[in-house]
Amino acid sequence: MLLQDLIDRNQSEWNQYQYHDFIKDLASSKLKLEAFKHYLIQDYIFLKNVGKLYALAIYKSKDIDDLTFFSLGLQNLLQEELAHHIKYCSEQGISEDELKKAEEEISTIAYTRYLLDIANSYSVNEILISLAPCIVGYYGMAEKIGKDISYNPRVEAYKNWIDIYKGKTYKEAVQEYTDFINEKIADIELESKEGERFLKIFRTAIKCEIGFFEQSYGKFHGQGFCLIRKIFG
Amino acid sequence: MLLQDLIDRNQSEWNQYQYHDFIKDLASSKLKLEAFKHYLIQDYIFLKNVGKLYALAIYKSKDIDDLTFFSLGLQNLLQEELAHHIKYCSEQGISEDELKKAEEEISTIAYTRYLLDIANSYSVNEILISLAPCIVGYYGMAEKIGKDISYNPRVEAYKNWIDIYKGKTYKEAVQEYTDFINEKIADIELESKEGERFLKIFRTAIKCEIGFFEQSYGKFHGQGFCLIRKIFG
């Protein structure tokens, strides 16, 4: 099997994720800035937990290739991505202190702790698959913007955000991740017990991505999370 | 510090939990049966994960008292509570097969995986505190029903559910849990680093409880979780 098979088998959920209103409104510059800022803050919490996910993957690594892949991933996350995210947030008027003090909301808890439970319960392959909807999905959305998703880069902040995921560096990182995972799962049958487990993990992670967009979108665009947001937000 | 201090310091969240519409409508028999069944199914998934929580607590146990407490807890959960839950669900027309095949919804994922992350990251004390809102809170709600919460036991299923948490067996189990935790945290200052950590864990677990009720209530009583329920439900 290939990573693409996991997308194909979850086409409906995948499209709900890739064409979520949060992304469509971001691309068309209709997204409320409050919703975007809310997303950025929760995403900071998400990124820190991806650091923990990589750490557990290092513990679970059984050869030097895995160890190198995940430790470079961790290093890049801590030194590049998180630093960039903090700087970008500061440009949007969100201080680092605000990021650190922010309370996790329910979809953030669900997504991050789901990933960590996978990492604690399973092995390297499952970890790679659980994070794939995030890594590959953001590239997929960026690719669609300007094609399937109408693009109006009126808001500078949104344009800059999109440009990162459209950029060469991100594209190469996604390709590397995809190659790494594809080599590992090449011999596993989609119809096997392992294949079914991979499908379930992948689908749940897609749902968590949708829940993550929904959390910020619904809160400021009047849909969903009506009561829950009073508690968790 | 005592367990009661954690409740007192989170009074607002605690009341949102204890007087949630789900509970008030359950007590007054106004709760839609679909909402209740939905709750029962998600609660089955929750209970299975509490089994995993106890298992991790056994791994983290450092003396024979902890080991005994958690292994009796696990045994009771697997042999009594889960069996009772399956039987009770069957009486409401939910088959065991349906329970097993049910998909986890987002608040269920958030709550269960939050507990498991606490159990993996921390020690026995934090595990005990993370589960306390559930164990002590259900007793608290049962106590309020008929007093602060108006009671109309028109629906047999609801009455039976409430009777369990009002019963002597549950009351004794709650007392035992409270005593066990109080002895462990007696020497810890509320204002210490540890105390702050306990407060945060306790508050987050209360929020997860609210999210758990909200998930089933909002879905069938027209509030909250509007979009998200299309994905996770």
Place this chain on the structure above:
Amino acid sequence: MLLQDLIDRNQSEWNQYQYHDFIKDLASSKLKLEAFKHYLIQDYIFLKNVGKLYALAIYKSKDIDDLTFFSLGLQNLLQEELAHHIKYCSEQGISEDELKKAEEEISTIAYTRYLLDIANSYSVNEILISLAPCIVGYYGMAEKIGKDISYNPRVEAYKNWIDIYKGKTYKEAVQEYTDFINEKIADIELESKEGERFLKIFRTAIKCEIGFFEQSYGKFHGQGFCLIRKIFG
């Protein structure tokens, strides 16, 4: 593959384990009582850690069959085996207090922590395989005593110890364990990456068993562990 394949592929280590002088001298009643008592004390520490192993297996269980198997195993260990071990030790003049205060020696640390690392890093199959040399091996030794291993049941304590592993209850438990594992690994090729991992885990666990006998035997029968015993004993 079958569990027996793992034995066949590690025949040399397996025989070093099964025909270790500790066992031969135990069967012929030549074993020094100090060596046996030393073994019993370290075995108490080992059994407690098997409890932790079962607990982690419960956390890693992904279906109700695994959950049931490991939780019954844990329950049996805590309520039957440990209780019996404590009673048996007391008959040999070792108090429960002495058991609790005993310091772990190096082979005990190696064996128990190796098992726990397997349980933390891997899944249910690897856990089952890591414990198989202990469970199946003790039956194997008991079977050999009186046949390949000369038997002189002069010392009552040794006879009683041997009788347990020769008994019907233990035989049935071993058969159940073997059946459970064989069903799980039936579809896995010995020559696969997974198969190689299983072989390595199984071989290391056999070595740990040898190290465990060696630790008690060498200390009192004048061989091995000369210096190390001054530190760890």
Place this chain on the structure above:
Amino acid sequence: MLLQDLIDRNQSEWNQYQYHDFIKDLASSKLKLEAFKHYLIQDYIFLKNVGKLYALAIYKSKDIDDLTFFSLGLQNLLQEELAHHIKYCSEQGISEDELKKAEEEISTIAYTRYLLDIANSYSVNEILISLAPCIVGYYGMAEKIGKDISYNPRVEAYKNWIDIYKGKTYKEAVQEYTDFINEKIADIELESKEGERFLKIFRTAIKCEIGFFEQSYGKFHGQGFCLIRKIFG
């Protein structure tokens, strides 16, 4: 309490470690090269497991200071220390392939898996303490060489090895580690439950260090591990 208290309370074990024949013979150039090579190979396995320890510490990190400390530690280990160790081994005629294929011996298993179990079971403080005998102890031995321990740098390889631990870079790293740990445990009483746990972890780790030297020394200098080495070596 301070880290130094842990050393003071385990003075006897600490001296057995610091003045072990392995170190005295290394300093006086009397150590057999086979013993040293054997040590280097097992130390490679040890270092890889320290990488896993750091990874688990990252997962357990609860603030940005911990996260930074352990991720820099991991990065330094993987990119500097391991690379240097491989290069140094190659200069002694041990190929990287040989390092990778080497089988773990019993004291290596005991030490590494003990550390990983501490990391899995406990929190950041316990992890720091479990590794302290290694980090601080190597500096302590280097300091003693030429003073309390007679020094004859006849063998170039031994001199180079000692120079690293005598060097400014290592000294600064040890100071940083000590400061980091001292700040964390400053408020903890030595006579408390936590203090007792720290003492026990520290003492066991010292014993594991002794066992580690013993393993290589006894094998080639005719003492200890007589039988066990036939199995594990």
